[in-house]
Amino acid sequence: MLHHARLLFRAHHFIVTTAFLLLTSTFLAAQDKSGKKEKQGNIHETVEKVKGVLQGFEIGPKTRFLPYASLENWFDPYGGFKLGHVAPWHSSDKLFHHVRVESVRDFSWKLRYVAASISSSTTQFSFLFKTKFDRDSFFYGLGNRSVKTKRQPATYSSVFFGTEISQVILNKTVYRWSTGIWHFKSGLLAGGEFEKPASAQYFTTRFTLSDIKSIDYWNSNTDRQWDTYLEIGLTPDRDTSPYAKFHFQTITRFPVTGATKFGIGTKFEYLFAANRHEMPYFAIPELGSRNGLRGFSNERFRDYGVIGLNFEYSLHLSRDMETFALSDVARTASKLENFSVGHLHSDFGLGFRYKNNNKPISMGMAKGDEGWKLFTTMATGLPW
Secondary structure, three states: OHHHHHHHHHHHHHHHHHHHHHHHHHHHHHHHHHHHHHHHHHHHHHHHHHHHHHHOEEOOOOEEEEEEEEEOOOOOEEEEEEEEEEOOOOOOOEEEEEEEEEEOOEEEEEEEEEOHHHOOOOEEEEEEEEEEEEEEEEEOOOOOOOOHHHOEEEEEEEEEEEEEEEEEEOOOEEEEEEEEEEEEEEEEOOOOOOOOOOEEEEEEEEEEEEEOOOOOOOOOOOEEEEEEEEEEEEOOOOOOOOEEEEEEEEEEEEEOOOOEEEEEEEEEEEEEEOOHHHOOHHHOOEEEOOEOOOOOOOOOEEOOEEEEEEEEEEEEOOOOEEEEEEEEEEEEEOOHHHHHOOOOEEEEEEEEEEEEOOEEEEEEEEEEOOEEEEEEEEOOOOOO
């Protein structure tokens, strides 16, 4: 009898212990699952908040404010904001502001007034105003072999006011005609001038043709974007030369295998001038940083002609992000026939690209002959 009682007790103890362990493990699993869900929920909430900041803030029903901060090179952080709102004097007209501040010594303000009240569904009329003040710029000199250590700190200020008419052609291409008055002044930070037209005024006209859409970096098929323009500058100043600048640029991306894509970017720009010695330095084509050579300083090389190739091999990580390996090759030339000879500047690096309303935000690191550089490209836009 005692033996049977002991067996019953052990069986009961085993059943109770097993049930307790099962209940405990189930409870812990539920708690762990709940914790994971809560953690995932917190991460999702944080991501959504970050996306909200990147897409800007609604201030009232018809105003969007977009602050941002970025790193262009190792020691060149900058910030600013974009603001879009309805014109107070006409509800159908809109104003778009872009203010960028690197320091109290370097800031710019761009204003576009879109006059929808006098526009149509295919033709848009705008007023443009741009001003820039920069005491953190550099004069590197001209040519493909300019030496970075010989650069001189320079100052530059400019004001532009004009108008622009854009017309949609065949639902695929946009034609833009813009004209205005551009006044600039330059000099060396230590005093003195580094160019003959240290102060001048131009009447500029630009004729532009471009794709109606921007490239979609998350398109699974082949996608491309292009733009070209001819800009003409005339001046009443006898010490400043008139000029004509031709620009052509493309981006093409096509799938390779799986979630990878290969991209090729091209750039060609050439300036014709009646007297090159009387051309403003900051109106001459340039390469560097986000403009063709991501492993070099901003506006590092200037010459009357520039040409460059940009390569990317990207891997799609998620719905909104990709990583890519990059390589850039570019050079400058004073004459068209000189593009085929001479030294090619090159760099390589890695980067990430985030999708923000189909307008990418890219950042990464690239290494050229002059060391490593951080680079960013922000095309956040102002969606309405």
